[in-house]
Amino acid sequence: MNNFLESTSQGLYCIPGDFHIDPHSPVERAVVTHAHSDHARWGCQKYLAAKPCEQLLRLRMSPEAEFRFLPYGETLTVGGVRVSFHPAGHILGSAQIRLEYQGQVGLITGDYKLGTDPTCEAWQPVRCHWMVSESTFGLPIYRWPSQEGVFQSINQWWQECRDAGKCCLLYGYAIGKSQRLLAGLDPTIGRIYCHGAVEKGNEAYRRTGIALPETTYVGSVAGKHDWRGTMVVAVPSVHGTPWVKKFGRCSTAMSSGWMAVRGARRRRSVDRGFVLSDHVDWQSLLTAIDACNPETVWLTHGYAASVARYLVEQGRDARVLDSRGRSEVDEDAADEVSSNERANASIDPAPGEAKTP
Amino acid sequence: MIRFAALFDAIDRTTKTNEKLAALVQYFGDANHADAAWATYFLSGYKLKQLVPTKLLRIWAAEEASIPSWLFEESYHSVGDLAETLTLIVPPGEGPDDLSLSQWVEQRLMPLRAMEEVDQRDAVITIWKQSHTQVRLVILKLITGAFRLGVSKSIVTRAIAEHAGVSSDVISHRLMGIWKPTASFFQNLISKEVQDTIASQPFPFCLAHPIDHELGPECIGPAKDFVAEWKWDGIRGQVIRRNEQVFIWSRGEDLMENSWPEIESAAQLLPNGTVLDGEILASLGENQVLPFANLQKRIGRKAVSNKLLKEVPVVFQAFDLLQDAGEDIRSQTFSERRQRLEQLLSSIDHPNLCCTQLLQGTTWDEWAKIRDRSRETNAEGLMLKRLDASYEVGRVRGVWWKWKVTPYTIDAVLIYAQKGHGKRSGLYTDYTFAVWDGDTLVPFAKAYSGLDDSQMKAVDKFVRQNTRESFGPVRSVAPALVMEIAFEGLQRSPRHKSGIATRFPRIVRWRQDKKPEEANTLAELIDLLPSIE
Numbered sequence: 069m070n071n072f073l074e075s076t077s078q079g080l081y082c083i084p085g086d087f088h089i090d091p092h093s094p095v096e097r098a099v100v101t102h103a104h105s106d107h108a109r110w111g112c113q114k115y116l117a118a119k120p121c122e123q124l125l126r127l128r129m130s131p132e133a134e135f136r137f138l139p140y141g142e143t144l145t146v147g148g149v150r151v152s153f154h155p156a157g158h159i160l161g162s163a164q165i166r167l168e169y170q171g172q173v174g175l176i177t178g179d180y181k182l183g184t185d186p187t188c189e190a191w192q193p194v195r196c197h198w199m200v201s202e203s204t205f206g207l208p209i210y211r212w213p214s215q216e217g218v219f220q221s222i223n224q225w226w227q228e229c230r231d232a233g234k235c236c237l238l239y240g241y242a243i244g245k246s247q248r249l250l251a252g253l254d255p256t257i258g259r260i261y262c263h264g265a266v267e268k269g270n271e272a273y274r275r276t277g278i279a280l281p282e283t284t285y286v287g288s289v290a291g292k293h294d295w296r297g298t299m300v301v302a303v304p305s306v307h308g309t310p311w312v313k314k315f316g317r318c319s320t321a322m323s324s325g326w327m328a329v330r331g332a333r334r335r336r337s338v339d340r341g342f343v344l345s346d347h348v349d350w351q352s353l354l355t356a357i358d359a360c361n362p363e364t365v366w367l368t369h370g371y372a373a374s375v376a377r378y379l380v381e382q383g384r385d386a387r388v389l390d391s392r393g394r395s396e397v398d399e400d401a402a403d404e405v406s407s408n409e410r411a412n413a414s415i416d417p418a419p420g421e422a423k424t425p
Numbered sequence: 426m427i428r429f430a431a432l433f434d435a436i437d438r439t440t441k442t443n444e445k446l447a448a449l450v451q452y453f454g455d456a457n458h459a460d461a462a463w464a465t466y467f468l469s470g471y472k473l474k475q476l477v478p479t480k481l482l483r484i485w486a487a488e489e490a491s492i493p494s495w496l497f498e499e500s501y502h503s504v505g506d507l508a509e510t511l512t513l514i515v516p517p518g519e520g521p522d523d524l525s526l527s528q529w530v531e532q533r534l535m536p537l538r539a540m541e542e543v544d545q546r547d548a549v550i551t552i553w554k555q556s557h558t559q560v561r562l563v564i565l566k567l568i569t570g571a572f573r574l575g576v577s578k579s580i581v582t583r584a585i586a587e588h589a590g591v592s593s594d595v596i597s598h599r600l601m602g603i604w605k606p607t608a609s610f611f612q613n614l615i616s617k618e619v620q621d622t623i624a625s626q627p628f629p630f631c632l633a634h635p636i637d638h639e640l641g642p643e644c645i646g647p648a649k650d651f652v653a654e655w656k657w658d659g660i661r662g663q664v665i666r667r668n669e670q671v672f673i674w675s676r677g678e679d680l681m682e683n684s685w686p687e688i689e690s691a692a693q694l695l696p697n698g699t700v701l702d703g704e705i706l707a708s709l710g711e712n713q714v715l716p717f718a719n720l721q722k723r724i725g726r727k728a729v730s731n732k733l734l735k736e737v738p739v740v741f742q743a744f745d746l747l748q749d750a751g752e753d754i755r756s757q758t759f760s761e762r763r764q765r766l767e768q769l770l771s772s773i774d775h776p777n778l779c780c781t782q783l784l785q786g787t788t789w790d791e792w793a794k795i796r797d798r799s800r801e802t803n804a805e806g807l808m809l810k811r812l813d814a815s816y817e818v819g820r821v822r823g824v825w826w827k828w829k830v831t832p833y834t835i836d837a838v839l840i841y842a843q844k845g846h847g848k849r850s851g852l853y854t855d856y857t858f859a860v861w862d863g864d865t866l867v868p869f870a871k872a873y874s875g876l877d878d879s880q881m882k883a884v885d886k887f888v889r890q891n892t893r894e895s896f897g898p899v900r901s902v903a904p905a906l907v908m909e910i911a912f913e914g915l916q917r918s919p920r921h922k923s924g925i926a927t928r929f930p931r932i933v934r935w936r937q938d939k940k941p942e943e944a945n946t947l948a949e950l951i952d953l954l955p956s957i958e
């Protein structure tokens with residue numbers, strides 16, 4: 069890519085610093101943007117991440133690994149490369165990684181979103197010479213509705229279910245989405261219960277000092293229980309499994325950026341789909357790139373080719389980051405997007421004449 | 426309009442029939458007659474003729490979203506639904522929505538068609554500016570003529586019946602034929618008083634249930650309670666003779682005018698007040714039925730040429746009599762109706778209007794043997810009808826059964842894949858299959874149903890990892906997966922590379938036990954062609 073960053077089958081590699089960024093497989097030294105499993109891989113020897121990411125990363129990585137955490141904005145020099153972390157607004161502790169080497173500034177955004185989120189620090193622009201940006205939702209059909217409006221609909225749905233004597237099952241990834249949902253729920257409507265993986269995430273959030281409404285671990289409820297009117301926040305992978313049977317009559321909902329499109333909503337076969345994403349939508353992606361104003365922007369994830377082509381037409385030097393080594397399968401489908409959505413998002417048909425048989 | 430959009434949402438959201446029904450009943454309870462009439466119209470599957478060319482809508486949407494047209498097309502490809510893409514891509518509007526469904530349709534949508542392009546553009550952009558997602562989607566679906574809702578006609582009928590307190594059969598009959606979606610129509614539709622039949626109005630069709638191949642016919646009862654007829658592959662229709670006029674309706678409730686002059690002229694001989702149910706068939710004479718492909722040549726022609734009349738002669742094979750001498754006899758038993766049918770048709774004695782043959786047999790075994798010979802006569806199998814049953818509305822269990830011959834099957838290799846639409850959008854679920862011709866694979870069928878969700882995902886993953894080339898949305902993949910493809914019939918077709926077109930191809934199972942070289946050959950496929958073409 070340039071004199072200090074290389075795209076390898078194991079992910080991005082910083083040549084003078086001799087470390088990988090969000091590696092795809094276990095490596096010696098990993099600098100990670102955030103604790104989601106497709107970014108922080110299990111089995112690396114050393115991890116470097118932003119300070120607010122500590123609780124989540126320790127929760128998910130092997131305790132045998134060596135960890136180091138840097139507060140946002142502080143710099144560490146590794147092999148002549150100045151490394152610092154800057155808020156990405158994606159989930160708690162998520163960071164954009166700034167690398168400076170011989171007067172050149174590079175930025176790797178990791179996953180990010182603009183706007184406010186009560187559970188993490190807001191994204192900040194970082195001026196740079198080149199930038200690697202995610203483009204998971206890089207199509208103009210993705211335009212996030214206001215967060216307030218979405219929470220209003222979620223709480224209204226809860227109220228309606230309560231009045232109809234149903235239990236609400238709300239699906240979100242174990243860390244990040246679930247806590248953002250919790251922070252937006254109105255606890256005066258009823259009691260909130262969480263799936264085990266979510267509850268672990270909650271604890272890490274609370275230890276970091278993020279306020280969340282009171283929750284109860286579903287597994288701690290013994291025997292027969294009246295679930296009517298309650299809200300259960302769970303990971304999407306439990307949908308349709310025997311685990312959900314105990315709640316009796318319930319209404320299910322998925323919250324994700326993919327829910328903007330009806331086809332994706334139907335494929336999930338949930339009763340409701342709430343459009344709530346922790347990634348940039350089309351407009352905020354363009355806004356972010358303009359704010360960081362790099363000479364070159366590399367796009368990765370999702371509709372990278374479309375975004376790159378659009379930016380080039382707008383006069384920017386934009387390229388698709390070749391990430392062939394990247395696994396299309398998310399081991400932990402319960403977090404982040406599911407593997408098929410990831411797969412769906414990461415390949416786009418090559419342009420060319422349609423030749424149908 | 427908000428109410429109608431909410432109904433659309435509520436039905437779209439659920440797969441449960443009782444929830445759909447409840448949403449419909451509530452809608453009909455809340456809506457005024459004019460709105461309810463339009464809702465009934467759209468829910469019955471009727472569409473407004475295209476109001477604005479979709480080509481223009483795409484251009485204007487791209488302009489409003491400030492994006493190039495290629496990006497619009499890519500977005501469309503990702504969403505898989507044009508109206509939805511047009512809804513999502515233009516920044517959301519705001520504004521009052523105090524117009525009701527009928528006002529929207531009559532005042533704002535229908536006038537679009539006659540407008541000049543510039544005025545159309547202004548009107549459409551105003552609609553965008555004044556609508557938010559939920560309402561906008563429904564409006565654009567109406568404008569593009571793509572409004573479709575996952576709700577069957579029988580559920581809509583039941584909902585209206587429940588709302589009106591009138592029986593479903595009556596509502597169903599009143600919804601047949603041609604009607605205009607007006608307040609007064611809806612008022613009559615739900616009226617408790619009996620109305621006179623409109624001359625052209627057909628009766629709701631009685632539909633057959635399939636017999637499960639594994640279970641066989643024994644499960645439907647003793648053979649002596651049934652009669653058997655050939656199940657022909659033609660066009661189901663009703664021939665109506667009333668007020669000196671003849672009307673021929675298809676099962677899709679299209680009035681077929683001028684398409685079947687030989688049947689029309691034969692039907693002139695029927696007495697007024699007659700309704701026959703039967704099948705239009707291409708036929709060279711007594712039971713010399715030709716494959717459906719021949720009939721296809723006569724469909725969709727404005728006028729039938731003399732040459733075509735000679736080449737593809739048609740007959741109406743009646744199998745039921747619904748109205749006789751002005752009397753609705755649907756509640757009589759099959760035996761009684763059949764007797765009256767035979768009497769009526771023998772009194773006319775016209776070669777283009779005949780009666781189906783009842784097949785000899787008294788046991789399931791005897792009929793099974795006859796059924797095995799279906800393909801020799803170009804039939805699809807047998808129809809079994811209960812002797813003591815009345816003529817029911819819709820697909821009522823236990824009255825009529827179709828016992829089809831087991832479909833043809835071929836093991837084929839998956840060679841192309843394309844992303845699906847709707848429920849399957851985003852996944853590679855539309856496949857093209859090929860058979861061997863020497864050492865090359867020749868595509869012969871497209872199929873997109875038959876796999877369960879987990880298999881669909883597995884194939885999707887395979888496609889992504891084994892793509893050889895991409896041609897626009899289509900990917901060619903390494904020939905590795907073998908699937909068993911079933912189809913109802915086949916015919917020669919110069920438009921297909923293989924020279925063969927199959928009817929209703931679908932995936933029966935994924936043959937993970939087979940290697941691609943074990944798939945069938947083109948010669949084996951050609952062997953299945955019918956003997957009388």
Ligand SMILES: [Zn+2]
Binds near residue numbers: 102104179404
């Ligand atoms: Zn993430």
Ligand SMILES: [Zn+2]
Binds near residue numbers: 104107
């Ligand atoms: Zn990610």
